[in-house]
Amino acid sequence: MSIRPPQSGEQARELTREFLRAEKPCADAADVDAVLLGVSELVTNAVRHAGGVTEFQVESGSEGVAVEVSDASVRRPRTVQINPAVPGGFGWLLVRELASEVTVALHPGRGKTIRAVFPVRA
Numbered sequence: 001m002s003i004r005p006p007q008s009g010e011q012a013r014e015l016t017r018e019f020l021r022a023e024k025p026c027a028d029a030a031d032v033d034a035v036l037l038g039v040s041e042l043v044t045n046a047v048r049h050a051g052g053v054t055e056f057q058v059e060s061g062s063e064g065v066a067v068e069v070s071d072a073s074v075r076r077p078r079t080v081q082i083n084p085a086v087p088g089g090f091g092w093l094l095v096r097e098l099a100s101e102v103t104v105a106l107h108p109g110r111g112k113t114i115r116a117v118f119p120v121r122a
Contacts, residue, residue: 005053005070009040016058016067020120023060028121034098035065035118041091042114046071054111064100064119072111076104 006012016039020032039058046053050073057068079096080089096102099116106112 005056006043007047007052009044012039012043012053012056015056019058019060020065024065024120024122026122031064031118031120035067035120038095038098038116038118039067039069041095042067042069042116045077045091049073049077050075050111055113060120061117064117066115066117068113068115070107070111070113074106074108074112076106076112077114 006015013036016036017032020027020035024032043053043056046069050071052071053069054072055068055070057066059066059068077092079092082089082093095114095116098118100119101115101117103115104112105115
């Protein structure tokens with residue numbers, strides 16, 4: 001599914017929830033929650049740190065659900081030192097923990113695409 005890119009975690013969750021209802025109606029609830037959290041974090045990070053989402057895709061496959069989020073920044077995501085006194089800093093760590101595969105493709109002069117595959121059991 002390729003659609004108008006969401007510009008908030010809430011929009012991304014709703015689009016992905018609709019996709020999952022159609023493509024994986026019997027999906028395990030915990031797996032659905034993991035996909036929704038991962039999508040929300042990827043989109044939120046793109047909006048906060050990379051100028052917004054330029055492309056957004058969700059696909060179903062044998063390995064689970066693949067999510068691609070593109071933005072205009074060529075800066076790779078990074079893990080930051082978690083400080084309980086400072087909000088945030090968990091997004092990239094959560095995505096890497098929840099996904100079975102995460103790749104970052106840099107597109108010089110155009111930005112980057114992060115692809116995360118989330119396992120989804122029926």
